[in-house]
Amino acid sequence: MAKDNKNLNKKPKLNPYWIYGVIIAVFLSIQLFSGGFGGSTGKQTTPSQFLDYLSKGDVETVEIVNKREARVYLTKEAQQQEVHKNSKPKTILPSVSPLPNYKFEFGDLQNFEKDINQIITDNNLSTEVKYETEQNVWGDFLLTLLPFILIIGVWIFIMRRMSSGGGGGAGGQIFNIGKSKAKLFDEKSDTKTSFKDVAGLEGAKEEVQEIVDFLKFPEKYTSLGGKIPKGALLVGPPGTGKTLLAKAVAGEAKVPFFSLSGSDFVEMFVGVGASRVRDLFKQAKEKSPSIIFIDEIDAIGRARGKNNFSGSNDERENTLNQLLTEMDGFGTNTNVIVLAATNRADVLDSALMRAGRFDRQIYVDLPDVRERKEIFEVHLRPLKKEETLDVDFLAKQTPGFSGADIANVCNEAALIAARKGKKAVNKQDFLDAVDRIVGGLEKKNKIITPDEKRAVAFHEAGHATVSWMLEHAAPLVKVTIVPRGRSLGAAWYLPEERLIVRPEQMLDEMCAALGGRAAEKVIFDKISTGALSDLEKVTKQARAMVTIYGLSDKVGNLTYYDSSGQSEYGFTKPYSEQTAELIDKEISDIIEAQYDRAVKLLEQHKDKLTELAEVLLDKEVIFKDNLEKIFGKRAFEKPETVSEIIKEEEE
Secondary structure, three states: OHHHHHHHHOOOOOOHHHHHHHHHHHHHHHHHHOOOOOEOOOEEOOHHHHHHHHHOOOEEEEEEEOOOEEEEEEOHHHHHOOOOHHHOOOEOOOOOOOOOOEEEEOOOHHHHHHHHHHHHHHHOOOOEEEEEOOOOHHHHHHHHHHHHHHHHHHHHHHHHHHHOOOOOOHHHOHHHOOOOOOEEOOOOOOOOOOHHHOOOOHHHHHHHHHHHHHHHOHHHHHOOOOOOOOEEEEEOOOOOOHHHHHHHHHHHOOOOEEEEEHHHHOOOOOOHHHHHHHHHHHHHHHOOOEEEEEEOOHHHHEOOOOOOOOOOOOHHHHHHHHHHHHHHOOOOOOOEEEEEEEOOHHHEOHHHHOOOOOOEEEEOOOOOHHHHHHHHHHHHOOOOEOOOOOHHHHHHHOOOOOHHHHHHHHHHHHHHHHHOOOOOEOHHHHHHHHHHHHHOOEOOOOOOOHHHHHHHHHHHHHHHHHHHHOOOOOOEEEEEOOOEOOEOOEEEEOOOOOOOOOHHHHHHHHHHHOHHHHHHHHHHOOOOHHHHHHHHHHHHHHHHHHHOOOOOOOOOOOOOOOOOOHHHHOOOOOOOHHHHHHHHHHHHHHHHHHHHHHHHHHHHOHHHHHHHHHHHHHHOEEEHHHHHHHHOOOOOOOOOOHHHHHHHHHO
16 A cells, blocks of 8 residues: 555656647647648749740639739649649648649739739630638737737746745845845854954953853853843954954854844845844844844944935934844843944944943954064964064064054065065065055156155155154154155154153154255255155144144143044034134144254254265165164164063063
8 A cells, every 4th residue: 555655646747848838739730730831832933924824724713812922723734734743732731721833922913913804804714813811810819919928927037036045145035125134154164263363452352252151151140140241342443353353253152143244234125224134133033142243333323313414214224223122122132142343433323332232342453563463473374484584573563554454464575575486485575565565566667867866865864864863753764765656755664652642752753754854955955845745744743732632832721622523514613713823823833843943953964964865875775774874873772672662561
């Protein structure tokens, strides 16, 4: 019995293609038996030949079809003649109606009828003339149905695409447009990033590791009555490793990890963003404990009511409202932690930032010299480098670089070494990579006149001389007059990494920046447009001293800085016209005082300035050693290596 049941189950299923085949076969049969495909429907001839056959009495019947075609039926006697032997109809299948011997098309029907009648009358013939109007019923029927068939076919195709998985994922299908686009991290197939791959960021790593622990061992924290935080916001400049930290969480946490971008909620259809937020949290709840990571959350988390000039329902605000409700509304999201990253925390809505939603705000800052050393060690692992490469030196050479910048430096150094045909990456390749990233591509073919080159040399020598003489100016690394990017020359410094800056430090830096123009004034008694970037930097610093940091005696301990960023959209200044004049005069006085100071310094050391410029003209690139030969040891030496910096900080 079991075998019988199996056999019953194996009955052939009705395939829809069989139905299509039967319909086509029936249609072809109808066409065949109606004479449409029955074989030859008459030998082709011409009107003049036909009139000749007619005058000889060979034609029994002439059939005029649709007023444009003639079909000729011969008499039985004529069909036996040698001339008409090839005109006998050849059929594949038997036909119900007789088939014509000849056929042809004619021009004007009236003239054709006149010729036929004339021959019949003159020869006293019994030839019969018939008139037929033929219609292709099936062809007309199919032509009528064709638009409907096309529309139905297209509709079936679209419906199948929408219902199948091949429509570009859940968000790519029209019926699933409200579904979340979040990618679920799979630790087996996806590249696993761990906390070992994240160098530096010690404080941020501890906070994020604790979030992973909350989900792995919740009872450890809840046993004392504590609640697991709802979310953590990673804030910091671009390239500092916010997304990398989230990847490390995905790699370390043994829980489902949903990853998506803030822009994934934005769609042209109304209500889609809010629907995707609901669906995202629904999936996360079903798989809890879980983590949701929203990268670039400022795409949907921007403060409500700002810059909403449309006056209509704002789709982004609806998405944000739904996110706020899901994170801390009436519904409970047990064991679902939301991680988010942004470099624009100032524009986020205050309701999103409050405790209970993003309980923790983890600031991911630019790495300091120690952290840069760790980051270099991570990115140097895959490189074939010289064993004598000094990582401390590289960390010192890259102040203000983010983790992404350091990764770029390592990659550029490897490419430069490969371009030069080296077997290993050395110190010079890294220096060239830093120059390439900071200054731009070297332009060796740029045409510079000797006078311009001399002016550039004295300009850069002026920067180097003034910075060497001042206590708080950044120590020089190298000076070059090789054009890079948009600059004709450049001076590389190692700025001291300070958390607070004093007025004398800012003034020394401004004086060093004006050293280039001051050198042109001292040597040539002329100034040029070459100091544009220096003047821009100095003006910004002076304005910050007066209007932001309150470091001006005349303006006083006032600041016009607004950390909320709302003053950017205001149309009025937060001070009077008299104060504006005072601010402008104070900025000008600060800059001019530092310019005069630079001029005096260079006049005192004019011979050394000239000597340095001549060396620069000769070598095109000079380093700290060249300055020590001319000026002697610098009086204000700072620790060089990372270990020395750490030792000084401990003391």
